[in-house]
Amino acid sequence: MTGTDRTGTDRTGTTTTDTTTTTGTTTTTGTTTTAGPGGDRSAAERLRDHVATQLTRARERSALLTGAVDDHDLVRQHSRLMSPLVWDLAHIGNQEELWLVRDVGGREPVRADIDELYDAFKHARSSRPELPLLGPAEARRYVAEVRDKVLDVLERTPLEGRRLLDGGFAFGMVVQHEQQHGETMLATHQLRVGDPVLDAPPPPPGGPVGPAEVLVPGGPFTMGTSTEAWALDNERPAHQVVTDPFFIDTTPVTNGAYLEFIADGGYADPRWWSEAGWAHVREAGLVAPRSWQRQGDRWHRTAFGVTAPLDPDQPVVHVCFHEAEAYARWAGKRLPTEVEWEKAARFDPATGRSRRYPWGDEEPTERHANLGQRHLSPAPVGAYPAGASPLGVHQLIGDVWEWTSSDFRGYAGFEVFPYAEYSQVFFGPDHRVLRGGSFGTDPAAVRATFRNWDYPIRRQVFAGFRCARDAGRDEST
Numbered sequence: 001m002t003g004t005d006r007t008g009t010d011r012t013g014t015t016t017t018d019t020t021t022t023t024g025t026t027t028t029t030g031t032t033t034t035a036g037p038g039g040d041r042s043a044a045e046r047l048r049d050h051v052a053t054q055l056t057r058a059r060e061r062s063a064l065l066t067g068a069v070d071d072h073d074l075v076r077q078h079s080r081l082m083s084p085l086v087w088d089l090a091h092i093g094n095q096e097e098l099w100l101v102r103d104v105g106g107r108e109p110v111r112a113d114i115d116e117l118y119d120a121f122k123h124a125r126s127s128r129p130e131l132p133l134l135g136p137a138e139a140r141r142y143v144a145e146v147r148d149k150v151l152d153v154l155e156r157t158p159l160e161g162r163r164l165l166d167g168g169f170a171f172g173m174v175v176q177h178e179q180q181h182g183e184t185m186l187a188t189h190q191l192r193v194g195d196p197v198l199d200a201p202p203p204p205p206g207g208p209v210g211p212a213e214v215l216v217p218g219g220p221f222t223m224g225t226s227t228e229a230w231a232l233d234n235e236r237p238a239h240q241v242v243t244d245p246f247f248i249d250t251t252p253v254t255n256g257a258y259l260e261f262i263a264d265g266g267y268a269d270p271r272w273w274s275e276a277g278w279a280h281v282r283e284a285g286l287v288a289p290r291s292w293q294r295q296g297d298r299w300h301r302t303a304f305g306v307t308a309p310l311d312p313d314q315p316v317v318h319v320c321f322h323e324a325e326a327y328a329r330w331a332g333k334r335l336p337t338e339v340e341w342e343k344a345a346r347f348d349p350a351t352g353r354s355r356r357y358p359w360g361d362e363e364p365t366e367r368h369a370n371l372g373q374r375h376l377s378p379a380p381v382g383a384y385p386a387g388a389s390p391l392g393v394h395q396l397i398g399d400v401w402e403w404t405s406s407d408f409r410g411y412a413g414f415e416v417f418p419y420a421e422y423s424q425v426f427f428g429p430d431h432r433v434l435r436g437g438s439f440g441t442d443p444a445a446v447r448a449t450f451r452n453w454d455y456p457i458r459r460q461v462f463a464g465f466r467c468a469r470d471a472g473r474d475e476s477t
Helices: 041-067 071-075 085-104 125-130 136-156 166-191 255-263 275-284 321-330 338-346
Strands: 025-028 031-034 213-216 219-223 239-243 246-249 292-295 298-303 306-309 401-408 428-435 452-454 468-470
Touching: 041 085, 041 136, 041 166, 071 085, 071 136, 085 136, 085 166, 213 338, 219 338, 239 338, 246 338, 255 298, 255 321, 275 321, 321 401, 338 401, 338 428
Parallel strands: none
Antiparallel strands: 025 031, 213 246, 219 239, 246 468, 292 298, 298 306, 401 428, 428 452
């Protein structure tokens, strides 16, 4: 997925009002503030405090991920798929300067001379190490100077009166951008070769989850949002979609289940693969998910420099779209569409409304989902019963991004905001949609309407999947 970098499926029905908030309030990521003509000071101050907290949390994570390695590791490229960590750090500061210091604040540039170096659309990741980038010490000074100015802008700027400011959107966009790059930097750490430098406690144990699949009833539901203050343009607008009844897996596909596909010769049998997928398997020599190794009669997985036996109850991670699609076909199922995934995650059959999250409208906590890099792996299935949807679908948020069968496209009524390069330039059949976030996704950068996307061959993402199938006529009630 591309972050908010500044440079220059079956959907039917009519646009409707998102029902995830109550009348008279505007929902922001992490807080609800009273809205009204001019607002009141207490609400404005609560919003400012919330923005400042989110900016600080994002920067603490960036500091952790860049401070965990020495300068040599910061400037080197650990994979041609990724930027040097020091590029990500300065890029975060440059985007913050462009949007918040110059645009929102109307201030003079801090470092206009480096804009082109950190323009993600002008330099491919593979070529970034060759650029005259800021060194580690200079990059840290730069992002600190920008942040000082941003906090001053935050104190002096009314968070209303302009679409970019309403609800603190521009600040929320920058927070999400930094957290998205935090997950990208975490993926770089996963690709790094060397002694472990990151540490976190293991995730909670798994538990019972009920039946293997859940029936999602047919009919209309509200997809997307028109009210979430920090939602990005590709999540908008809220609109009604009608689905047929379908079944969806109660949990993501686990390592243990995926091992059965491997043991059955899944990577050697073209029956399960699309034409493009089978060509990629042969060209790339795929035999298992990324970071898996066979040692004797057991499979192991390497995560952040530590190799350990595979946990059969954890969701499989680091598989590409083609692998997910092939497994689903082998299992006699298919991948869910993006519409189906969101309905399973948001639809409350008791009320007919769409929730912000599977468990309700409240922000995620440690009880609900494996998010925020609290753990360095997916949690075993059943670890978060409090996060299940009303229909009983588990772990839709956190653990692993989930591949869907849908191309990345704008919804009917899509409007570019605040610039085309965030979403629109990626629309089309080249990118598949992923949903739900991973253990490396911060809560500020994911919600049940949030849309991620990537090329179908990508495996460095913390991506897994769950399967779906059509409901037969005798199964739909």
